[in-house]
Amino acid sequence: MMLGELALAGLVALAFGVGSYYATGAFGAFGVVNVASGGLALAAAAVLALRGWRGFGSPDARRVLTPPLLGLCAALAGSVALERIADARDWRFDLTFERRYELAPAMHELLTSRGGDVRATLFCEQGDPRCRSTRILLETLASASGGRLAWEREELADEPESADRFGITTSNTVVLERGERFAKVERPSEGSLYEAIQRLVAEPAGFLYVARGEGEGDLRRTDDVGYSGFAAALETEGYRLRDLVLAATDEIPADASALLLLAPERELRADAFAALRRWLDGGGRLVVCLDPGQRSGIEALLAEWGLDVPDRLVVDPASGPVAGDPTGVNPIVHQFADHPVARGLGETRMVFFRGARPVIPARKPQADDDLRAVAFSSRRAWLAASGAVADGARPPERPADAAEDYQPLAATGRYPRVGSEARIVAFGDCDFAANRNLRGLYNQDLALNAVHWATDRTERITLRPKALPPHQFPLTPQETLRMLYGVGLLVPELLLVAGGLAWLRRRSG
Amino acid sequence: MIPLRALVRKELASLFGSPLAYLTLTGVALVTALIFFDHLRVYNQILFLYSSTSLGGFDADAIPDFVNLRDQVFLPVMETLGLTLIGLVPLVTMRVFAEERARQTDELLQTTLLSPTEIVLGKFAATFVFVALLLLASFVYPAASILRAGLGLEHLAAVYLGLFVLGLALASIGLACSALTASQLVAAVSAYAVAFVFYDFSWATTFTGETLGPLLDALSLHPRFGRFSEGVVRVADLVYFAGYAVVAFAVARLSLEQARVR
Numbered sequence: 001m002m003l004g005e006l007a008l009a010g011l012v013a014l015a016f017g018v019g020s021y022y023a024t025g026a027f028g029a030f031g032v033v034n035v036a037s038g039g040l041a042l043a044a045a046a047v048l049a050l051r052g053w054r055g056f057g058s059p060d061a062r063r064v065l066t067p068p069l070l071g072l073c074a075a076l077a078g079s080v081a082l083e084r085i086a087d088a089r090d091w092r093f094d095l096t097f098e099r100r101y102e103l104a105p106a107m108h109e110l111l112t113s114r115g116g117d118v119r120a121t122l123f124c125e126q127g128d129p130r131c132r133s134t135r136i137l138l139e140t141l142a143s144a145s146g147g148r149l150a151w152e153r154e155e156l157a158d159e160p161e162s163a164d165r166f167g168i169t170t171s172n173t174v175v176l177e178r179g180e181r182f183a184k185v186e187r188p189s190e191g192s193l194y195e196a197i198q199r200l201v202a203e204p205a206g207f208l209y210v211a212r213g214e215g216e217g218d219l220r221r222t223d224d225v226g227y228s229g230f231a232a233a234l235e236t237e238g239y240r241l242r243d244l245v246l247a248a249t250d251e252i253p254a255d256a257s258a259l260l261l262l263a264p265e266r267e268l269r270a271d272a273f274a275a276l277r278r279w280l281d282g283g284g285r286l287v288v289c290l291d292p293g294q295r296s297g298i299e300a301l302l303a304e305w306g307l308d309v310p311d312r313l314v315v316d317p318a319s320g321p322v323a324g325d326p327t328g329v330n331p332i333v334h335q336f337a338d339h340p341v342a343r344g345l346g347e348t349r350m351v352f353f354r355g356a357r358p359v360i361p362a363r364k365p366q367a368d369d370d371l372r373a374v375a376f377s378s379r380r381a382w383l384a385a386s387g388a389v390a391d392g393a394r395p396p397e398r399p400a401d402a403a404e405d406y407q408p409l410a411a412t413g414r415y416p417r418v419g420s421e422a423r424i425v426a427f428g429d430c431d432f433a434a435n436r437n438l439r440g441l442y443n444q445d446l447a448l449n450a451v452h453w454a455t456d457r458t459e460r461i462t463l464r465p466k467a468l469p470p471h472q473f474p475l476t477p478q479e480t481l482r483m484l485y486g487v488g489l490l491v492p493e494l495l496l497v498a499g500g501l502a503w504l505r506r507r508s509g
Numbered sequence: 510m511i512p513l514r515a516l517v518r519k520e521l522a523s524l525f526g527s528p529l530a531y532l533t534l535t536g537v538a539l540v541t542a543l544i545f546f547d548h549l550r551v552y553n554q555i556l557f558l559y560s561s562t563s564l565g566g567f568d569a570d571a572i573p574d575f576v577n578l579r580d581q582v583f584l585p586v587m588e589t590l591g592l593t594l595i596g597l598v599p600l601v602t603m604r605v606f607a608e609e610r611a612r613q614t615d616e617l618l619q620t621t622l623l624s625p626t627e628i629v630l631g632k633f634a635a636t637f638v639f640v641a642l643l644l645l646a647s648f649v650y651p652a653a654s655i656l657r658a659g660l661g662l663e664h665l666a667a668v669y670l671g672l673f674v675l676g677l678a679l680a681s682i683g684l685a686c687s688a689l690t691a692s693q694l695v696a697a698v699s700a701y702a703v704a705f706v707f708y709d710f711s712w713a714t715t716f717t718g719e720t721l722g723p724l725l726d727a728l729s730l731h732p733r734f735g736r737f738s739e740g741v742v743r744v745a746d747l748v749y750f751a752g753y754a755v756v757a758f759a760v761a762r763l764s765l766e767q768a769r770v771r
């Protein structure tokens with residue numbers, strides 16, 4: 001048999017063998033026989049080819065053929081060497097619209113300084129297109145981690161035990177393991193992987209007590225107005241959450257890293273206030289948010305610590321309508337003070353509030369105290385009565401005597417005392433951290449960073465990776481068909497006409 | 510330089526003098542149009558299903574993230590276009606060297622002022638120009654979708670760069686096969702077979718095990734192209750695809766010199 005025929009037969013057999021593998025997902029007898037016979041035929045063709053080169057043994061032939069042969073070897077070796085160098089350097093450009101493979105600083109910091117010895121396994125079904133972007137994301141993470149994160153891909157069908165062990169129910173699931181602990185991510189994105197790694201590597205950050213019993217925001221409630229998302233985010237950051245019923249306690253527990261007061265609706269007991277005062281005097285840390293129109297007595301406590309929270313509504317005409325509410329009542333904030341709580345936030349990293357009251361650093365209780373407003377409305381904002389938009393219909397109209405100015409919407413206080421330092425972070429709105437709004441803009445970062453600052457974990461203050469919502473634009477089936485028959489088939493039609501004309505001209509010529 | 514340019518012109522004229530080039534271009538445009546609109550139709554059906562009143566409508570966040578234009582339409586269409594290139598490019602490359610050899614006009618070509626390197630260069634250049642035209646014919650629909658959905662021109666550029674370098678690699682395989690035979694049929698069939706085998710080496714892990722598997726995986730065309738369609742351009746991938754052209758060029762040149770010696 002001739003060399004060419006043998007090589008051709010070998011290639012075809014190999015291609016059919018491989019084709020059967022792609023069609024069935026496994027090598028059956030047909031596939032194995034084809035691949036084996038194809039491989040043998042190609043090997044035989046290679047031997048024949050080498051023997052054929054003996055015919056070119058004359059000095060003249062060698063002189064002619066040696067340079068291109070060396071050229072072929074150099075091309076092979078050069079290509080492989082260059083590719084390996086480029087691969088090792090991993091020069092890459094992320095041209096996606098949302099730069100989905102450019103890691104956020106928080107992810108870099110997590111991977112390089114805290115995320116050691118993490119193993120990621122991507123479980124995929126064959127042909128799942130979503131796995132490719134996850135694979136690239138994991139490659140990027142592994143590359144950025146400098147060896148601290150390793151990853152591998154497993155076929156879901158081949159790993160039933162792992163699927164059982166980790167509770168995997170769907171393809172494109174990533175399991176992250178560190179020691180005995182693991183975390184499962186079913187919709188992998190930089191943000192979800194960040195949170196999972198964070199959960200694995202987070203060191204316990206102490207107890208965060210959450211006040212309950214006076215109509216406060218509920219950290220267990222999972223609907224839009226609940227705060228379960230905030231609770232999950234706090235736990236991801238390492239905090240252990242505990243309830244504290246203020247009506248039934250006379251002392252704030254000594255192991256509290258901070259106390260979280262989410263918009264109490266009813267007046268707190270006098271004993272509760274006394275306990276809070278004693279606790280703050282002893283260096284307690286309080287994170288409090290108050291919605292407009294609520295009176296719980298906390299306003300008076302904050303005033304004792306120099307923070308005024310008048311029961312007014314900040315109306316900021318510079319902020320457009322949000323979530324169907326009138327213009328201005330939901331301030332979109334891009335003015336921040338130079339303060340750890342607002343680190344990284346600014347004109348391109350904004351926060352929005354859902355109806356806010358001002359929080360004004362008014363007077364220092366002691367000379368060494370440090371009161372700072374950290375988030376501001378725009379300069380066009382003014383203060384309306386807190387019930388100004390109770391009907392939710394039209395934006396409130398500014399009275400002639402209402403002054404326009406920057407309105408502080410959140411403030412912090414540091415109160416150094418002998419042997420301790422109390423801290424307070426106060427927000428003029430609580431809904432910004434509710435489930436419906438937490439993931440919007442940079443709300444979650446502001447809320448978490450405030451807790452980190454209050455508990456003196458400023459090294460954990462960061463801006464976390466964000467995921468943009470996918471593009472989902474609808475066309476009716478009729479519109480789709482109209483596009484196909486309107487313009488879709490025009491290009492192939494024109495090309496076919498041109499081809500026909502070329503053929504006719506050639507025949508006649 | 511002038512003879513080289515003349516050779517490129519002659520190759521392109523010969524290509525467009527036959528209906529094959531137009532049929533190939535039509536094939537790419539038609540396949541892209543049909544696949545694109547079919548994916549768009551299915552995507553819209555899914556979207557309307559999820560957004561139907563019973564599931565809460567558009568405002569109820571009932572539509573899962575994976576139902577989006579990028580994952581449901583754009584990326585699958587680009588994947589299919591890559592596969593379409595495997596089917597169509599060898600039809601163009603099969604005749605480039607094999608036809609000359611069958612008609613024995615290759616000997617005539619070698620009596621011109623052109624060196625073997627220039628001859629090969631000219632034929633490669635003409636073929637690569639045709640690959641670029643192939644992609645141009647397919648450009649309209651993905652461009653429309655990505656612009657309409659606001660996915661960004663940069664991503665589109667990355668995908669088309671990927672398609673172009675994939676097309677170059679497939680054309681290089683086809684040209685190398687064409688240079689090794691006098692039969693256009695053999696050239697086409699062997700180009701199909703080589704391209705198909707190299708497209709994805711994941712099958713080989715069954716035989717090679719976990720040690721050689723990653724090495725072979727690094728040789729696969731498909732995962733490399735996959736990164737481009739995801740919007741990631743790696744220099745290593747560009748070098749990899751360019752490597753096909755360089756090696757095929759060297760093979761074709763060696764084959765030409767070998768024919769001269771015979």
